Amino acid sequence: MNRSAEPATAADFEQGAAAILSAEVWDFIAGGSGAETTIAANRTALDSVFLVPRMLRDVSTCSTRSTLLGRPVEMPVAAAPVAYQRLVHPDGELATARATAAAGVPFVAATLSSVPIEQITAAGGRVWFQLYWLRDESATLDLVRRAEDAGCEAIMLTVDVPWMGRRLRDIRNGFALPAHVRAANIVTTSAAHERTGQGSAVAAHTSQEFSPALTWSALDRLRQHTRLPLVVKGLLAPEDGAQAVQHGVDAIVVSNHGGRQLDGAVASIDALPEIVDAVHGRCEVLLDSGVRSGTDVLRALALGASGVLLGRPLIWGLAVGGEPGATRVLELLRAELRDAMGLAACENVAAARRLQTFRRLA
């Protein structure tokens, strides 16, 4: 027997990352808010979606290719915006952006990325810019312009962070950013770096910078301000999905922020079908929170998603192996997805979205 230590799943990378990272960085990545009920529900809910595969269709040319925001992607997946990636690896966002470029999927660069947006887009590949609405609106809109100038192909406005959720791990750890990891896109205070002995410095910083007064009208101002496609990230209610359509968005992301904002929020996959109904094909519907495998992607597609965002798994890959690590995570996901699609007789993503599902607890 030659039992291999090669990671064969995202979970293997998770274990690897847990072993490498400092406890508090690990906690920052892995943790959620409150009792982490929603983190757990994200998995329970995905695991309760069983697929009803079809058979006897030619899958010899089965392909995961699709489009996101109207442009071709190698698979219906994008790298979720994740702040401060240099926390886990010196190359930070550069490495993950390169990995996603190589994989032929979009990279969503965070407002709080630890590498400036211009360097990220310079790495090649398709980049979308994730926007947090700052208290300073003109600074916010300047960021958008800058992202546009840097070549970003879409603006993804995250709407579920009027402030940061109560992430108890960070609070207990008194988590603060190390000196070498900074919010590289925004002019800001040192709040995120100061250990006050009073909870999470990162949360303090966020609450200083982000606007808790964001409303649909801001979306209209943003719409006016840029001609890039707009994506709204963080919706869970069907009514909000319908409203987003009214406001002319190109896509929404059904997301509970990986269980990091409202603890007790519904699992994204549980919220998906009703939002898909409400949106009724008038914009793309992406999903994130808890996606770990090709089967998970297929579950989301079968329930009507256009595609998914991948959060923590890419960060595990980055932590374990830099760009090649992130690349491997994406390769595995793609291989798993193609495998799952073929085994369900789906020759393409459109077919995958027609699969039936069956709900069963555990």
Place this chain on the structure above:
Amino acid sequence: MNRSAEPATAADFEQGAAAILSAEVWDFIAGGSGAETTIAANRTALDSVFLVPRMLRDVSTCSTRSTLLGRPVEMPVAAAPVAYQRLVHPDGELATARATAAAGVPFVAATLSSVPIEQITAAGGRVWFQLYWLRDESATLDLVRRAEDAGCEAIMLTVDVPWMGRRLRDIRNGFALPAHVRAANIVTTSAAHERTGQGSAVAAHTSQEFSPALTWSALDRLRQHTRLPLVVKGLLAPEDGAQAVQHGVDAIVVSNHGGRQLDGAVASIDALPEIVDAVHGRCEVLLDSGVRSGTDVLRALALGASGVLLGRPLIWGLAVGGEPGATRVLELLRAELRDAMGLAACENVAAARRLQTFRRLA
């Protein structure tokens, strides 16, 4: 890392209290009746209520303020009546009453409080008086008058204790009150203090004093006797909710007494929606049993409650740190509730009561 030992949740106070209290006092506080099925169900049921948050509404002035029995409160929470609080801390009810006064929420003083009602009201703050109907009706009505005179703002009649449930921990411990903890409001025998080697002295005392013959007509007599608002605590059946409305109550508390009375009783949160329907806005509907966090409060509001009572968590705070401990528990709850409301885009309690929910096991 500066991993802090500061309690960050009610559960932290629970652990602290478990470490400090004697086993039998801990058991008296923590325990329930029978196999403690209902205690467990209270949590399982709350944890199965997932919230569907809204987004993109201005929450910069998001406030937990509300009213209970028509008067302003800082949050829709009151301290549940809990007997014999000097068991866990020498200051007993005085400390918790002061903490609730500081927090701007009502304190419900128990018939069986270990500090006289007059001293409790003297501590300032809004106090409601919890009434047990004694076998001696005129003594019962005298108690009401005395509470009124002491400045209590409402009478809360507990109706789920014709006698004490079979609390096996107390029975096995042969639990009896220590000499320095007494029912300070009522003239009574020493039954609660006598270790007979035959089960719980506290249960024996209760069965000696309380009337098992309480009916709706007593409520009418009580209504005649006082002009204070009336609250009925301990209903779980929709029919009883409707009947309470017929009898002119101002509020009901949907409660299974924290799992301490009928083992196998439905979880309060499971009973809530039907009672809310039955009551149809004709009186306020409070809920208790198992509430531990701001998310739990939001769950209750989303399912139609006007507010909640908080039982054991305050006692844990009291045990761990006296008045400041109880204060901290309330601060945490308020912070959690505000956080959860904001993350669900609820600018106020009315909005919170319009949230949709999703049921999922574990």
Place this chain on the structure above:
Amino acid sequence: MNRSAEPATAADFEQGAAAILSAEVWDFIAGGSGAETTIAANRTALDSVFLVPRMLRDVSTCSTRSTLLGRPVEMPVAAAPVAYQRLVHPDGELATARATAAAGVPFVAATLSSVPIEQITAAGGRVWFQLYWLRDESATLDLVRRAEDAGCEAIMLTVDVPWMGRRLRDIRNGFALPAHVRAANIVTTSAAHERTGQGSAVAAHTSQEFSPALTWSALDRLRQHTRLPLVVKGLLAPEDGAQAVQHGVDAIVVSNHGGRQLDGAVASIDALPEIVDAVHGRCEVLLDSGVRSGTDVLRALALGASGVLLGRPLIWGLAVGGEPGATRVLELLRAELRDAMGLAACENVAAARRLQTFRRLA
């Protein structure tokens, strides 16, 4: 603290019995068939029935008294027929019969009792005779006559044992009866006593003696043969309940034989509501399998049962303490039932049968 070792629940007696009995006798009592799926389901199902208690009704004279087969009982409970009770205590059926007589509830004496039926009825109290239909029909009918002569008040025909279920514990133990424990009512071979090294001797004996050809027409012949009330034990299908009514039975017992016959059979409590509907009040409906506490009895009543049979708990009491042990088990059950009824504001069994229930897993 004077932590008492007094058993306070049936579960305490269970632990006591497990400690005292030999492994193979314990296994014979505790075990079920196959993977013991149905044993587990009996508990899961009972535990998933939550009660919706009423309040504010006078329960000062709350009583567990009721009738079974039209005659008064102190509570709606009877001792289930359990074979070979001398396995666990030298007094065997005499002790349990005396305990049930003292408790004012019927004792169901098994065909396979290890004390002759005449001695059991001589112990006083109300005795019903449980009948297994033997391959020798005239011997079977003789048994009935003998039971009648001995003063039995009803015949309970067990219909779920064409042969014994595959009780793996007994099979693995090669279980056989010790010499001093014999089927005292029937003339039989020594099969039940012979260790063949080939599975359960008790099962071999059963299959030798019992008729696998029992049909509804036998019931008619039995009906002709005796004027005693007839009870059919072991029904789970609504159609069979309806058919029993057609054949003029006085009561049925919804039972899966405590999980000892068909492994994978539906939990009795899950089967109950549909059978109650099908029977529609035309005969009494008892339930057994998994009942362990007063709350369980109340669950059965709330779902429409007229009463319950108690199997293993009495045997645990007998094993631990002979007649006084069995008596204590019955006292506890009665106290628990009265307690639960009172806490649900049920002044009598009729009220208990009107309680609403709520289903929730765990």
Place this chain on the structure above:
Amino acid sequence: MNRSAEPATAADFEQGAAAILSAEVWDFIAGGSGAETTIAANRTALDSVFLVPRMLRDVSTCSTRSTLLGRPVEMPVAAAPVAYQRLVHPDGELATARATAAAGVPFVAATLSSVPIEQITAAGGRVWFQLYWLRDESATLDLVRRAEDAGCEAIMLTVDVPWMGRRLRDIRNGFALPAHVRAANIVTTSAAHERTGQGSAVAAHTSQEFSPALTWSALDRLRQHTRLPLVVKGLLAPEDGAQAVQHGVDAIVVSNHGGRQLDGAVASIDALPEIVDAVHGRCEVLLDSGVRSGTDVLRALALGASGVLLGRPLIWGLAVGGEPGATRVLELLRAELRDAMGLAACENVAAARRLQTFRRLA
């Protein structure tokens, strides 16, 4: 006590096999694809099907006899096609074929059997030939002819393997066949035997040989090519069931390949009822995946199956004891099935298929 070590259930054989086999062979047999969600669901789902037994019907001549593909069988069970049986025992398929012949049930010989089909049929008994559609269609059809010539009574086309699912255990083990175990029916490369250090050699071999382009039209060509009854194995969608009927198949097997193909695929037993409805009696409907006991067979029958295939349990029997081991597994299953049928008052398989069921989680 003479606690016997004799296996009394399939699970006992499983333990035995786990103890005997090398880790990587064990993993090849036991493992499934991905997170083995579907393996787990197969059991959870079967265990959640509870049976509602009937009573009072003569079961003295209760028989498990039935027909499969119109011919008599001793019980409605066949040995599932399992590749490379010499991995676990030198006699391989010869032993299991003899065991099934003795048991009076069909043996399904796999395309990838490690003993040539002619030797298998020579062992006596009824043999069906399981067909994988190879990239080389004429080789495929030659195989069919050869099976026919060898005396096979049916062709079972497996349609859920366009390629092998991602079996992580094999991938991590770098599993390859040992030199003495070969695909004895087909001319092939040595791919299945080469340890490349790159995942599963068996998967590599499969992907080299099997056609991923199989469609319904191939079925028509197969139908033309042979007059043997045709069975399609591996359907889970009702639409595919209906389509199979349109294409004139004699039976389908509702199967997720024992959780070895699409991880996240619906449990077979969950998929069964809808397929049975869709097929509407126009062909036989078999089921496999997770069947371990007579109760499981009865569950499948009650939900409408004509019979089941038994996969791993036979292999455990073979591993532990060669032909006698496999024989014992079949004897146990038959005894369990007869027992369960009798205890549910089913005198024959037709009656078993009329049983009602009740769903309950664990």
